[in-house]
Amino acid sequence: MTRLATVDDTREFGRRLATILRAGDLVLLSGPLGAGKTALAQGLGAGLAVQGDITSPTFVIARVHRGALPMVHADAYRLGDRPDPRLEIDDLDLDASADDAVTVVEWGEGLAEHLNEDYLLVRIDRGENDDTRVIDLEPHGGDWAARLEKL
Numbered sequence: 001m002t003r004l005a006t007v008d009d010t011r012e013f014g015r016r017l018a019t020i021l022r023a024g025d026l027v028l029l030s031g032p033l034g035a036g037k038t039a040l041a042q043g044l045g046a047g048l049a050v051q052g053d054i055t056s057p058t059f060v061i062a063r064v065h066r067g068a069l070p071m072v073h074a075d076a077y078r079l080g081d082r083p084d085p086r087l088e089i090d091d092l093d094l095d096a097s098a099d100d101a102v103t104v105v106e107w108g109e110g111l112a113e114h115l116n117e118d119y120l121l122v123r124i125d126r127g128e129n130d131d132t133r134v135i136d137l138e139p140h141g142g143d144w145a146a147r148l149e150k151l
């Protein structure tokens with residue numbers, strides 16, 4: 001559990017988290033609207049040094065950001081209305097393979113776990129009345145728990 005007082009702290013947290021990421025990783029971001037999921041994704045993108053501005057991909061579902069380790073940034077929010085709302089990255093015909101990239105999914109909890117056997121769930125919550133956010137990292141399978149200890 002980490003407290004992040006400002007949006008810059010959240011971006012910095014993303015930069016640090018990026019240091020333990022590698023090709024094929026799946027990172028799910030959960031938390032209410034305005035929690036800071038996109039801000040965290042911006043920090044991840046900065047840490048990975050990928051190209052292009054990272055903005056909320058709500059209207060395109062997913063975007064590929066090129067780099068030595070590319071980042072697929074997806075937003076599952078609108079998928080919730082569909083009969084089968086699960087995110088299928090392969091169906092999006094992206095110019096990237098999930099095996100070669102880090103895949104980061106906003107609103108991914110409950111909709112994107114099936115994309116990988118192992119994943120990291122990042123929960124972000126708003127504080128009571130200031131800008132503080134509380135972030136919690138939940139390892140699921142693989143060596144995620146060991147990798148988190150290196151943070």
Ligand SMILES: Nc1ncnc2c1ncn2[C@@H]1O[C@H](COP(=O)(O)OP(=O)(O)O)[C@@H](O)[C@H]1O
Binds near residue numbers: 005009010034038
């Ligand atoms: N500590 C903080 N961490 C992240 N965002 C913060 C923080 N304090 C204030 N904010 C603001 O909250 C908003 C978070 O927006 P965004 O990252 O788009 O959220 P989400 O993608 O979860 O809907 C931004 O306007 C940001 O400036």
Ligand SMILES: [Mg+2]
Binds near residue numbers: 037106
């Ligand atoms: Mg967002």
